[in-house]
Amino acid sequence: MFVPKRIIFEKDALNYSISNQILDQFKDKSEIELIYLNSNKYKHHIPGDNLPKQYIEGKKTLIVGKKKSLKFQTCKPSAHYQLPLVSGCMGQCEYCYLNTKLGDKPFTKIYVNLSEILKQANKYIVERSPDITIFEGAATSDPIPVEPYTNALQKTIEAFGANENARFRFVTKYNDIDSLLQLEHNDHTEIRFSINTSFIISQYEGYTASLNKRIEASVKVAKAGYPTGFLIAPVFIYENWEKEYHDLLIQLKQKLPDDLKHPLTFEIISHRYTTIAKNRILQVFPESKLPMEEDDRKFKYGQFGYGKYVYPKENIDKIKDFFSKEIEKIFVNKEIKYII
Numbered sequence: 001m002f003v004p005k006r007i008i009f010e011k012d013a014l015n016y017s018i019s020n021q022i023l024d025q026f027k028d029k030s031e032i033e034l035i036y037l038n039s040n041k042y043k044h045h046i047p048g049d050n051l052p053k054q055y056i057e058g059k060k061t062l063i064v065g066k067k068k069s070l071k072f073q074t075c076k077p078s079a080h081y082q083l084p085l086v087s088g089c090m091g092q093c094e095y096c097y098l099n100t101k102l103g104d105k106p107f108t109k110i111y112v113n114l115s116e117i118l119k120q121a122n123k124y125i126v127e128r129s130p131d132i133t134i135f136e137g138a139a140t141s142d143p144i145p146v147e148p149y150t151n152a153l154q155k156t157i158e159a160f161g162a163n164e165n166a167r168f169r170f171v172t173k174y175n176d177i178d179s180l181l182q183l184e185h186n187d188h189t190e191i192r193f194s195i196n197t198s199f200i201i202s203q204y205e206g207y208t209a210s211l212n213k214r215i216e217a218s219v220k221v222a223k224a225g226y227p228t229g230f231l232i233a234p235v236f237i238y239e240n241w242e243k244e245y246h247d248l249l250i251q252l253k254q255k256l257p258d259d260l261k262h263p264l265t266f267e268i269i270s271h272r273y274t275t276i277a278k279n280r281i282l283q284v285f286p287e288s289k290l291p292m293e294e295d296d297r298k299f300k301y302g303q304f305g306y307g308k309y310v311y312p313k314e315n316i317d318k319i320k321d322f323f324s325k326e327i328e329k330i331f332v333n334k335e336i337k338y339i340i
């Protein structure tokens with residue numbers, strides 16, 4: 001659960017019940033600064049005279065405000081639309097794509113006009129009906145750490161569970177999922193856990209849940225009958241990588257029940273970076289040990305017009321071969337969605 005250092009309420013946010021619940025929860029806690037804005041200009045309330053400090057302070061900041069534009073972004077190929085419940089995340093993963101996406105705004109923002117957001121989602125569902133519409137709830141955030149403040153996932157899972165044409169999916173590196181276990185999801189929500197070896201988590205994934213906690217949470221959601229999956233990303237090639245990823249898969253197998261209602265899904269993504277991301281990461285984490293040497297990588301043009309540095313083909317082939325064989329061998333009821 002995210003415990004912020006400061007909470008900034010945007011103008012008019014307190015017209016919504018979620019904001020008032022947050023205020024009630026924190027108004028007597030003197031260690032947490034509460035800021036009420038008359039305009040929606042918040043940047044000067046987040047201290048820090050250089051990027052690393054602004055990043056750290058931003059990550060400790062919760063903004064409570066309204067989602068103004070209700071035109072949802074598309075989210076191909078995994079879903080039809082992003083569902084804007086939250087943006088940003090308390091985690092401090094060095095390689096996180098939010099470092100470039102959110103730039104100097106690394107704070108978490110909760111959208112309090114949830115009923116308007118769900119109403120808009122319903123419009124998209126009706127437009128596409130009778131086809132199914134899939135929404136992604138973690139395109140610009142990890143929604144779990146702020147769920148206790150908003151119950152946004154809970155309300156979404158219930159609303160989409162009751163709608164034949166709606167599907168929902170999100171991914172998390174956290175474990176605070178108990179409030180979701182008893183919901184009537186009707187198999188319409190897929191919960192995925194982003195996992196990695198303990199070595200990679202301890203090196204690069206600051207302020208996230210430990211591997212054991214993520215696995216425990218995945219066992220609970222699988223037992224609650226949710227379609228459950230694992231995103232193993234980013235995969236790094238390092239000393240002992242094969243043994244450590246093998247042990248990770250074995251640990252999953254040992255802890256998950258055998259009688260799963262749905263096949264376990266796997267999405268595997270090898271590490272890659274853009275020049276913009278590398279520059280940003282090194283500004284925010286000057287001591288970062290993330291392997292980002294162009295000489296060890298191959299430049300590949302991406303579908304969005306910018307290129308990325310990926311592992312050379314022989315290493316990508318090794319990753320594909322390793323994960324497809326291991327998953328095939330270890331799991332019975334499973335589906336590998338992709339390995340890239």
Ligand code: SF4
Binds near residue numbers: 092205
């Ligand atoms: Fe980014 Fe996910 Fe880490 Fe949050 S938990 S910082 S969204 S990679």
